[in-house]
Amino acid sequence: MFGKIGDSMLISGRIFALGMLIAIWIFVLVSMEQAKKKIPTFRKMAGLDAIPEMVGRAAEMNKPIHFTTGLGDLTSTVAPQLVAGLSVLGYVSELAAKAGAKVIYSVYQAQVMPIATEIMKDAYVRAGKPEEFDVETQIRYLSGEQFAYASAVQGIAERERPAANIMIGPFYAESMLFSETFFRIGAIQLAGTARGYQIPFFAVVCDYLLIAEEIYAAGAYLSKDPIQVGSIRGQDVGKMIAIILIVLGVIALAAGSKIVLDLLKA
């Protein structure tokens, strides 16, 4: 009976992935429940810990903080990176509002604007300064074309000379244009992306870097919410499973068996 249901409902080639997704889901939920009793310890992320210092520097220098989420949109595979960036935007905006610094958020996709507006407005309300939030000058839609957007960000850097630049999201060829331009004007920089090919560019130029999974953990890390932090532990269990599968796969292939490979293709 189960065989028949399985045959008709499960899509071949995606069965193992579904199983892994369910397993990781369970691990994450269990970890979140456990975190209610005991908060897990986790390593420090220098980039995220540096944000208050970056905001303080901008406030002291009376210069703005530039923030962008790169070429992120809400309807493609890079959407999680954008959501991760927006989680940090709220935190940065609240700190900036308290310190009296201005955040400029450069937008590539117009669909992000209403969400960013809500996030920043909430941050200013929480900081007790709702009247200081100016949506037109702080949230700037630049362009939906990659290099028009890149040029506009460079223009903001050259004209308004932000003291800090935070870039979290999916970045492409513009990563180096941004990081070098902001380096030249002396801005302290935090960059984070899950796009592997851009990580080296950020690594050589920016002061702080968040690599791949770290950007997804940023929201949880900054919230200090034990339940959210607990989910990171569940994610680590998934990592261990991946490592075990890699080792088993290498051993099996060396022994002439494709059992792990076939399992992954199921």
Added chain:
Amino acid sequence: MSLLIRRQIPIALVFITALLIMMDYFLKLPPLDARGVSWTSPVVKDLQNWGVILTAFALGFGAVNLFILHSRHISRRTVKQWPFSVWLLLMIILFTVVGVSYGATSPEYSWLYNSSYFALSATVYSSLGFYMTSGIYRALRARNVDAVILLVTGGIALLKNAPAVAVNAPFVVSIDSWLNAIPTTSAMRGIMISAALGAIALGIRTMTGKETGFLGRLTEAEKGG
């Protein structure tokens, strides 16, 4: 009411939408249509179309933002900015008029696009070479062990791409190929796996309403545990 609008409805919408899309990807749920397509497929397609429509609306929002911001710059004669603002608004009007009058696929619109934006875009892209050179100049300084490794591997990659070296010292090409195929690929795969796991964990937090960053950081009462 505020809690319902600010927290429960958005989270419920995210949960239902994400669940539907995942079900459509992983499962073929009955009833199936004559082509053997699951009932979830047309629903997901509709959701994607709604996304396109919402994006189109948001573009109008973006255009309004551009007009307000740059009109302010023009009226205040912001130093180093207002001439660019005038130019930007003129271009928006020109592209809109030509696009609406002749159509976005017309030769007139294509000419305007290719001879202005396309050329400028290629120029900005090519300037990347200079930015990369200045960036790598600073990076390739042997300050510590990591920087030395970067210096050596970067040097090998540079030499491999120099035709004279590739011809006279082919072992450099072999070393570069090994560096690309083994250490670089394994590191990239590690990053990819961890990023995928991170995205799944973020997705689970978002779907279960534990990650509230995209809703604005909610108050303790609104989080509700």
